[in-house]
Amino acid sequence: MTTIGEALIRLLEAHGVDAVFGIPGVHTIELYRGLARSGIRHVTPRHEQGAGFMADGYARASGRPGVAFVITGPGLTNTITAMAQARADSVPMLVISGVNSSATLGRGLGYLHELPDQLGMMAKVALSSRQVVQAAELPGAIAEAFEIFATRRPGPVHIEIPLDVMPLPAEGLRPLSRTLATQVPDIVSIMAATRLIAASQRPLILAGGGAKRTEAALVALAGKIDAPVITTTNGRGLMHGHQLNVPASPSLKAVRALMADSDLVIAVGTEFGPTDYDMYGDGGFVLPRRLIRIDIDAAQMQRRPATVSVQAEAGAALVALAAVVDSRSRAADGADRARSAREGAWQEIGPDMQAQVAVVETIRNALPGALIVGDSTQPVYAANLYYDHDRPGGWFNAATGYGALGYGPPAAIGAALAVPDAPVVCLSGDGGFQFTLPELGAALDGPAPVIFVVWNNRGYREIETSMLDAGVEPVGVSPVPPDFIAIASAYGIAAERIHGAAKLGPALLGARATGRPFLIEIVVA
Template sequence: MTTVGEALIALLEAHGVDIVFGIPGVHTVELYRGLAGSRIRHVTPRHEQGAGFMADGYARASGKPGVAFVITGPGLTNTITAMGQARADSVPMLVISGVNATATLGRGLGYLHELPDQQGMMAKVAAFSERITDPARLPAVLARAFDLFRSARPGPVHIEIPLDVMGLPVEAMKPVRSEARPCTPDAVAVSRAVALLDNARRPLILAGGGARNAEAALRLLAERLDAPVVQTANARGLMHGHALAVPASPSLKAVRALMADSDVVLAAGTEFGPTDYDMYGDGGFVVPGQLVRIDIDASQLQRHPATVAMEADCGAALEALALAIDRPKASASGNERAASTRSAAFAEIGPAMQAQVAAVETIRTSLPGAIIVGDSTQPIYAANLYYDHDRRAGWFNAATGFGALGYGPPAAIGAALAVPDAPVVCLTGDGGFQFTLPEIAAALDAQAPVIFIVWNNRGYREIETSMRDVGVEPVGVSPAPPDFCKLADAYGIGSQRLEGPAGLGQALGRARATKKPFLIEISVE
């Protein structure tokens, strides 16, 4: 016999979970009963929001679901923000929480951490939320979560276990396994798409986050079509340095002009969200007329109807298309179209943002193959507009989609634990860093050698600019930053302060050589 909590740990091991991020509490003690004797590593953040963000960063960097353990009530509500970010960016995340004893639920009796309807609240954010009152259901519910991560559009899943169920004795449970896989591309849809693309004179590919694991097929298809490939922020790192790559935002006029000039557009794994396609809110984005869409989510395909819609995994669909177009097209001037768009897009962002992109490029040059995890800060905004990263799935941030400040530091820790051999850099601003600053101590505990770069312009400068642009007197945009280097020293973390980005390359080399967490503060006007 074992307990439900012990059975949970064994089932997670069977599903390949190797790290859990969480803060134990009296409402989750029984979930921890089997953890110490398992192969699963536990990492303790300083706040439950950090647990969720760490799970997010781990998932994006590893391709495996990130898992968080949190207590009922405030522990879970602290995690909702991270779940919202994961939902917006299709990140596989499993959040397992406690909940008060079954007989007390929904009665408003004033128990510790009580909510009126915890599961109902979570169901609004999670892909699905399940309460385990019958322990025999646990293997099937976990299997449903991992099936979703594997075969559908991923996102956060919530499972709650009541206090009176966690410690119940049960017989050892066998994991429920299935062969769930994403939909394969429909042969008729492939033929229709090939007919459009093969006859196109000026084809174009839009690659979103759903294509980030399909680089080989994307490259092959682009070369056979001679089609430029525009990458949204979540697709950066694909086709680095390729003559057909356009690592620029579809919100830029130069990229929109390329789209308007294309006679057939293939959109792979992108939802046409405004934070990618209309970030300035000017309404200038128009869905292409001759459109082929690939998406794993049928509901996404319905939101923007296409000439040909393919419900399938991006990798499988792109490969099917590339194989069907079995020879390179006669020159469609794809390289020239891509080059002119890159040049025009970079010019469009202007000198100030170009300088910020140069700072990001210094990171790439100094630490080849690094994972750069961003918060909402000026260099991230600039690079989301135009920047070519050199590692697939190595550029992600919270400045698109849900847009949660404070994402960067904990997400970078999760990424560093997922890919321990890669350099990991967190690029954050002085404002956003203060949302989750204590998590640098979790990096030290976990021996995660994240390099934290703080772009310190002493306030929320982008918000201040937005206020001034519409004639609003700036209020509340200048929170005083602390001395970040002294705080790093207080945590026992090495640090260096720079006056402007000059010297960043050398500072990164010193930081990487320590093989420990390190903080670089860049003071900018």
């Protein structure tokens, strides 16, 4: 007899899932019944939040949904932080949980891991939260999740299966076949956008995370209309080294000046969130007067009105525009405008942040094509303001959007398992690293040859600085860091401590040569 738990594994395989992240528990044992005999790899984090962050990193690196298995109650609530980060950054994540037996739900009888309304709670965080109560519902629930990932702005989806439902017979279940066609733009919106472009003299493109897999089409359109391209944090890595690229935050005055000087802005896959466009909270960002928005999500379009809205997958819309716009003679000053903005932004961030950006550039130059997965730490903050990565989608972190500390280590493990041939570096601070420090063990289990770079300034230095700037005496911002080298050694992971970043390049090359997880601690004065 095939059970619902076994059928679930087969359905996930049919939808292309090759890895799941989770900690087994008595409330999910039946979900694991068919896992050992499947082609799906299971990775055990040391905390369910790590399972969610690993699924997030896997999804960002691979472009495929990350999948987590968690128990009901605390397992699921531990995963909520990761789900909220995924929702903020439009990351496809499927969380499959157990829930107590059907007859007990909502009755407050005190069962193990009981929540008053688990499904209702998850509906507040997930794009969709669905309970499966009989075998026939399972193929549709899985298909619906993957349809959401493919046809809408992605994010977390939750499916729960009650304890008494998991072992029920589920013979003959087959995956539902749904046509998941690329969402193409309608001709009316494309022609309206084309007319605006034709009438402009100084166009500009904003490329967000929704554009990170569209580099060829983005380069083609930008070149045809001679438009500088500003890449937000989640768009970094696009157009590396290109003369039209401005890899700098729209929160900087020099970048805002470029936007203000443009007579048309084309925004591709960006939500205009304050952590990208107004991170200093000065209210200095205003929507451009002439704006073309390209986004897959209709609700997102309504939040920020545009002159012309093109609802479509970013790549399809860029290809359609590039095919019809006229590469007519212009002032051809796009490269000059981009260079001026780059130079102004670089000077604006100042010497301290320039030095921190240099740390990130050292990683990029030592390990070309690496995925750099960041946590909230000083070099990451600085590079989010200004940094040109060399791999589309290869720079991501949790310092924008939801802003969850502890994201970097588990997300880097997920990324390394998704793209095993690429170097993966986790850049974390000593404070944030302690949030998910035990995931070093999961890197060994993988094995995931992540290079963990710990920026050790002995505390939450950005928060301390903010307190001082506000005239508040710093309290609670100097947690004592452990001996990271000793902890790595306890896990059997090789490690190296350097003072300052001068020796970081050689240390990275040595770490990469081992082919195993490695920890580099940078002690900052």
